[in-house]
Amino acid sequence: MEKLLADLNLRYELNVPLGPLTWYGVGGPAAALAHPSSIQQLSSLLVRCREAGKEVYILGQGANLLVSDRGVDGVVVKLDDPNFSGMEKQNQKIVAGAGMDLARLVLQAAKAGLAGLECVAGIPASLGGAVRMNAGGAFGDIGRSVKRLQVMDASGQVYYRQRDDLMFGYRSTNIVAKCILQVEMDLTPDDPEELIKRVKEIFLYKKNSQPLADHSAGCAYKNPDAPGEDEMANLPRALLRVPVAREGRYSAGMLIDRAGLKGYRVGGAEVSPQHANFIVCYPGCTATNVLEVMTHVEQVVLDTFGIRLQREVVVWP
Ligand SMILES: Cc1cc2nc3c(=O)[nH]c(=O)nc-3n(C[C@H](O)[C@H](O)[C@H](O)COP(=O)(O)OP(=O)(O)OC[C@H]3O[C@@H](n4cnc5c(N)ncnc54)[C@H](O)[C@@H]3O)c2cc1C
Incomplete structure (x- = not known):
């Protein structure tokens, strides 16, 4: 693994326990944990791993993840560099890095008077993980605010996915790219005070109905379709x-x-x-x-x- 990563000019650690990086808090180590600081670094890493036949796993906040006790014999990528977790407001739009903390994003959007993300208040996630899972619940899901995604495929190529060709279903999406890099969201102007109140209400609703303080990955199962x-x-x-x-x-x-x-x-x-x-x-x-x-x-x-x-x-x- 050292040989695979050493000349990539990339921050990484070897044999890293993954439990502490997930909400469950259990599971074995990753052969390597990489923290790319640019698209170029991530792309080179994916190319190198592909050539060597090593699997790459993208880790968000580990809030929907169970790592087996064996761990993973591959490279886990964490988008925790500031270059992957910033956000920019452009009129009614927010463009944010996939590594951004979802709770921070929800609050920033509410404070900026932009509605649409309150529905995911209280859901622990990185923005990329939330979009990949189409996180949501009784109040709506994140998919309905997504306008465009910047993604990278397993061969390190960057491309965009537009709203029209994205499908957001119940805790599912048609995103097949290896990594979501950046998310563009279309939001609606609203009163910041009202939005902050709504964020707090939804957070309290979740806190009172779910064991948020325990180690878990939220709902373990999808709600099954009822028969016709x-x-x-x-x-x-x-x-x-x-x-x-x-x-x-x-x-x-x-x-x-x-x-x-x-x-x-x-x-x-x-x-x-x-x-x-x-x-x-x-x-x-x-x-x-x-x-x-x-x-x-x-x-x-x-x-x-x-x-x-x-x-x-x-x-x-
Ligand atoms: C207490 C608790 C409450 C929860 N409540 C809810 C809820 O109400 N509604 C809900 O929908 N979920 C809920 N969850 C589950 C979890 O919060 C969501 O699934 C969330 O979207 C996971 O995001 P993450 O960043 O932690 O992803 P991770 O758990 O790290 O990863 C999940 C999957 O997404 C992939 N992934 C992560 N980042 C990227 C990226 N940048 N590009 C491509 N793939 C990526 C990973 O490879 C993995 O396959 C809850 C979890 C907990 C612990």
Whole structure:
């Protein structure tokens, strides 16, 4: 790894534990952690890794990430250099680096009297991670504010993706590029005081309904689609008693709760007693504990309701 990176004129460290860089706080090391300070450096790094057959992983704030106990035998890139985390306001538009802290961006936009990002208040993320996951919730998602993206593909080429060819779905996007570099957002003028009030309200709503202080990756599972009318006759009886929560989907948390799994624990990992879609880590927890809880939850929900839960949390490798 040293040989691979040494002449790239890039800041990096070898054999870095990734747990402390994620919200779960568990998992093994990365063979290397790189902090490029320019597009050119990142591009050279991607070219070099591609030639050497080494995988590159992009790390945001690790708020939706579970790193396995083995860690990753590749290069993890963190866009924490100021060149990747600045922001500029241009009339109704904000252009910001993908490494920018989402909470800071939300507040800056509100203070500048630009509406549209309040809906993601309280969601821990880098801007790039938020766009990649289309972070959001009951109040909306970040995708609806995105106008244009500057991205880099795995061969180090930079290009732009325009609003028209971007698709933002429920916790999903059609972004296939290796790395989001910069995000251009189209916002709406509004009263800064009202916006700041709204940001605080949404933050409090989240704080009161989710275990924000515990180690977790937020919701472990996506809310599954409810079946169509024609499938109703064949549904397991237990599922008929579960109400469809929102936008034609069941709440994954409600399914896990009704399957009796709140408080289910393996080692230091537990299905949160406060919010069943959160798997939280206590001292001594390992990534294997979290994965064991997930495997059990998935099996019990499948057996009880005939529903295969889809993971929202990204697992490395
Ligand atoms: C307490 C808590 C509450 C949460 N609540 C919510 C919520 O209400 N709504 C919600 O949607 N999510 C929620 N989450 C999940 C998480 O906040 C979001 O998924 C967030 O978007 C993750 O951003 P990140 O920067 O931490 O990405 P990471 O977790 O670091 O990475 C997630 C994925 O994005 C990729 N990625 C990161 N940065 C880039 C980039 N620049 N370019 C390309 N790919 C990139 C990574 O490779 C990885 O595949 C919550 C998490 C926690 C811990």
